[in-house]
Amino acid sequence: MSAAAVEHPCEDEPELSLLEEANELAEQLPGRRVEIIGGVITVAPPPDGPHADALTTLMIPFLAAGLHGEESRLLQGIGLWLPGGPEDYAIPDLALVDADLDEHRLENNCYDPAVFRLVLEVTSSNYRSDLRHKVAAYAEAKIPVYVILDRKHSRVHVLTEPVGGTYDRHEVYAPGQEAPLPDSIGAAVSLDVAELIKAGRVKQSPSDA
DSSP states (O other), rough: OOOOOOOOOOOOOOOHHHHHHHHHHHHHHHSSSSEEEETEEEEEEEEEEEEHHHHHHHHHHHTTTTOOOSSSSEEEEEEOOOOOOOOOOOOOEEEEETTTTGGOOSSSSEEEEEGOOOOOOOTTTTTHHHIIHHHHHHTTOOOEEEEEETTTTTTTEEEEEETEEEEEEEEEEEESSSSEGGGGSSSSOOOEHHHHHHHHHHOOOOGGO
């Protein structure tokens, strides 16, 4: 009896780099956010409607303060090259960057962290990454201000003064409070926590009641 042939992968086929693997995943999983944090590929779920609503609501005070103009730009979903690993990068939900961003493009359509004035994340089911791993990653990249809208715990975190792999200042604000941001971003901006939490809350459908 003859044995069935078994196909073996070609030994000469080059092994993909971590960055190439991440890009392949991004192509295979449209709508999901693929990043490399601390040398590990992470995949975030597609944002839900309230996530998008909260993100739009967050943009309003920045736009009203004139921060999307000749000196700075307010952008969603742009790549930030991270110094924590040779192929690390993140894609924050929202970023306030210097207007000459295009002069500082690095690898993989990502940009030099030096042009980022602020990054902002709206949490989803992977909220632990925003509250832990990305704190270290953004601090190492010396991002001056990191804002987290924590939808699970109904809080807004404002982290400033990056030192090493952490931030020296970490302020937490609850509904009913205003979360002021440092004037170093280019203008006076304060976030209405209750308004943001309301926008980001997942509404209960009649079938869930």
